[in-house]
Amino acid sequence: MRSNAPLPALVEPGRHVDAPSLSLGAGLDLRAMTSSAKRRCLAVVLAAGEGKRMRSERPKVLHELAGRTMLAHVLAAVGTAGADRLAIVVGPNQDEVVAEARRVAPTAEIFVQTAPLGTANAVLAAKPVLTEFDDILVAFADTPLVMPETFAKLRQALESHAIAVLGFEAADPAGYGRLIFENGVLAAIREDKDLGENERRISLCNAGLMAIAGAHGVALLEAIGKTNAQGEYYLSDVVGVARRRGIGVAVVSAPEEEVLGINDRRQLAAAESVLQARLKSRAMESGVTFLDPERVHLSYDTAFGRDVRIEPDVFFGPRVKVGDGAVIRAFSHLEGAEVGPGAIVGPFARLRPGAVLGEAVHIGNFVEVKAATLGTGVKANHLAYIGDATIGAGTNVGAGAITCNYDGFTKFRTEVGEGVFVGVNAALVAPVKIGAGAYIASGSVVTEDVAADALVVARARQVEKPFWAKAFRAKHRKV
Ligand code: UD1
Ligand code: MG
Numbered sequence: 001m002r003s004n005a006p007l008p009a010l011v012e013p014g015r016h017v018d019a020p021s022l023s024l025g026a027g028l029d030l031r032a033m034t035s036s037a038k039r040r041c042l043a044v045v046l047a048a049g050e051g052k053r054m055r056s057e058r059p060k061v062l063h064e065l066a067g068r069t070m071l072a073h074v075l076a077a078v079g080t081a082g083a084d085r086l087a088i089v090v091g092p093n094q095d096e097v098v099a100e101a102r103r104v105a106p107t108a109e110i111f112v113q114t115a116p117l118g119t120a121n122a123v124l125a126a127k128p129v130l131t132e133f134d135d136i137l138v139a140f141a142d143t144p145l146v147m148p149e150t151f152a153k154l155r156q157a158l159e160s161h162a163i164a165v166l167g168f169e170a171a172d173p174a175g176y177g178r179l180i181f182e183n184g185v186l187a188a189i190r191e192d193k194d195l196g197e198n199e200r201r202i203s204l205c206n207a208g209l210m211a212i213a214g215a216h217g218v219a220l221l222e223a224i225g226k227t228n229a230q231g232e233y234y235l236s237d238v239v240g241v242a243r244r245r246g247i248g249v250a251v252v253s254a255p256e257e258e259v260l261g262i263n264d265r266r267q268l269a270a271a272e273s274v275l276q277a278r279l280k281s282r283a284m285e286s287g288v289t290f291l292d293p294e295r296v297h298l299s300y301d302t303a304f305g306r307d308v309r310i311e312p313d314v315f316f317g318p319r320v321k322v323g324d325g326a327v328i329r330a331f332s333h334l335e336g337a338e339v340g341p342g343a344i345v346g347p348f349a350r351l352r353p354g355a356v357l358g359e360a361v362h363i364g365n366f367v368e369v370k371a372a373t374l375g376t377g378v379k380a381n382h383l384a385y386i387g388d389a390t391i392g393a394g395t396n397v398g399a400g401a402i403t404c405n406y407d408g409f410t411k412f413r414t415e416v417g418e419g420v421f422v423g424v425n426a427a428l429v430a431p432v433k434i435g436a437g438a439y440i441a442s443g444s445v446v447t448e449d450v451a452a453d454a455l456v457v458a459r460a461r462q463v464e465k466p467f468w469a470k471a472f473r474a475k476h477r478k479v
Contacts, residue, residue: 039134041085041155042214043078046122047071047101047141048091048113053264059097061141063268066275067299067318070262071097072104073144078137079105081151085133087126088141089113118232119208120224123217130221133214134158138235140208143261145274146254153252154211161250162216163242165189166207168256176205177236179251186249189236193229206236207259216247275300305341314346319353337369340376358393372403375418387411389428392418392436400425417452 051060061071075086086108088101098110113125123130123138130136135155139146150166157164165186167179173192178199180188189206190199212220224237239249257274260267279298280290287306290296295312302316305324314328317335322328326339329346336353339345342360349363354371357363361374364381372386375393380386382399388411389403401422403414414428417436422428424442434440435452444458 039155039158040132041081041083041135041137042087042126042129042133043081043083043085043137043139043151044087044089044123044126044130045071045074045078045139045141046089046119047097048089048094048116048122048125049142050091050116051142051263054268055265059094060262062096062100063262065144065268065272065300066279067301069100069104070144071100071141073300074139074141074146075101075105075108077146077148078139078151080148081137081155083137083151085109085129087111087129089122089125091116118226118230119235120221120233120237123235124221124233127218130217131214136212136214136217138210138212140261142263143208143259145258145260145271146207146209147258150252150254150258151209151211154209157250157252158211158213161248162213163220163238163247164211164250164252165236165239166209166259167204167251167253168207168259169203169253170205170256173200173203173205177208177234178202179204179206185243186239186251187243188240189234191228191230191234191236207254208235208261209259210235210238212238216242220245220247299335311347320351323359386414388430389414389416391416392420394418395420395422397422398424398426398442402427404429 047061049060054060054063062069065073078086086105088108089111090097092112092114101108101110109129111125113122135158137151137154154164154166170176175192177189177191178195179186179202180190180199220238220241223241224233226233228234242249260271260274262268262271276298279302280293280296283298283304284290286304288304289309291310292312296310297315299316299318299320301318303321305322307325308322309327311328311330313331315333319336320334322339323341323343325341326343329344332346332349334351337351337355339357340359340361343357345351345363346365348365350368352368352370355369356373358374358376358378360377362379362381363369366383367380368385370387372389372391374391377394378391378397380397384397384399384401385403386397387403388405391397395416395418401424404427405411405414412430414430415433416422417434419437420434421439423440423444426440426442427445429445429447432446433449435450435454437453438450439455440446440450441455441457441459444456446456446458450456
């Protein structure tokens with residue numbers, strides 16, 4: 001981390017590094033699309049804001065959308081747009097933000113903006129690296145829906161201009177900086193609080209993020225003053241400064257929903273719904289049927305094969321993969337799970353992290369699977385818990401069967417071979433192994449390993465006492 005004085009860089013200056021963030025995106029490498037390919041790009045991600053309006057213990061940029069933090073969304077987008085290096089600007093004492101930045105982008109450099117003096121000041125916190133790159137992309141960590149293509153367009157505009165700003169038509173421009181044109185040329189961006197009366201009507205607004213040629217960056221940013229209504233160093237003033245120096249500024253435009261900035265929980269929910277619509281649209285394009293797309297929640301990384309069918313009210317947490325032709329029935333909850341081709345999950349099923357279902361597995365109502373691999377054709381159709389287990393192909397797990405995997409301190413594994421019949425309400429007390437083809441009688445509490453093809457009955461033998469009940473009732477009637 002660097003504050004005012006540079007601390008040791010995480011990446012040796014000058015050494016080319018393929019930032020791991022490049023693999024964070026959806027496999028789309030936009031370098032190839034533009035001749036920006038040869039120019040080296042630094043993305044500066046501003047995350048030093050306080051985010052008070054979230055009313056949260058958690059820093060604003062760590063709130064999640066579709067299963068990952070806003071910060072991670074932005075880092076992924078700039079990575080996909082071809083950033084060679086990332087600089088993340090945080091506020092003082094933002095340890096959690098730093099930890100998330102390191103987790104998502106271990107080679108990113110982190111800079112501390114010591115006081116929130118404005119967006120231009122925030123970019124300058126990364127000054128030690130600003131001059132090392134041809135293109136500087138400035139992104140806001142609280143503006144998480146910007147597409148990699150849009151960042152790539154901003155970079156592309158640097159082929160002919162020293163600065164490219166991102167504009168959008170706002171339905172309600174109040175609060176945003178406005179793009180002020182003179183004789184058809186962008187002359188300045190004026191912040192909302194500094195607008196003249198006539199300028200308030202302008203609906204073309206500044207999205208905030210921009211691209212600046214590295215050769216001009218530091219000089220332009222350092223020329224920005226703070227004589228404005230808020231006494232802050234505005235990044236948006238870079239336009240006016242450039243204009244005065246005869247440096248051209250390009251305007252790239254984006255749809256408003258893409259540049260939605262998150263300041264409060266209402267905006268967080270609005271962004272979630274934009275993202276959900278995007279994710280479902282992408283899934284449908286790749287051959288997924290949703291009976292009611294609005295009632296399914298996806299994560300940023302939910303991966304589907306073709307001809308997957310999803311019923312309403314299904315929740316996909318992060319790291320779920322669903323194979324071709326699988327059906328996820330209503331009211332199921334999946335996270336960190338793999339569903340094999342042709343499998344049927346639900347209704348009312350729960351797949352927890354580490355659940356790996358093979359081809360044509362059936363998981364029915366009120367069945368929970370965790371850290372367990374189920375081979376081809378395994379069926380667990382009702383009311384079962386399979387945790388820390390391996391279940392061989394073709395095994396049938398009866399209603400109410402449970403792996404007893406935990407003794408209050410340690411987790412143990414259950415291994416069930418192929419073609420086993422696990423009777424209703426069996427309790428498999430781990431660690432335990434059931435050989436292939438074995439039969440477990442209903443209600444058994446299995447504490448020892450079972451040989452292949454054996455029948456195990458591990459329950460009390462049935463005792464019948466003829467007329468005992470009748471006699472018992474008669475005795476009570478006498479009293
Ligand atoms: C900014 C733009 C405005 C634009 C709007 C779009 C400026 C001066 N204004 O205003 O023209 O219409 O975005 O949403 O750029 N940050 C820091 N350090 C600071 C201040 C901010 O890191 O000292 C970070 C914040 O964490 C945030 C981003 O910069 O990620 C934007 O800051 P914010 O205060 O939200 O700017 P706006 O007032 O929304
Ligand atoms: Mg903002």
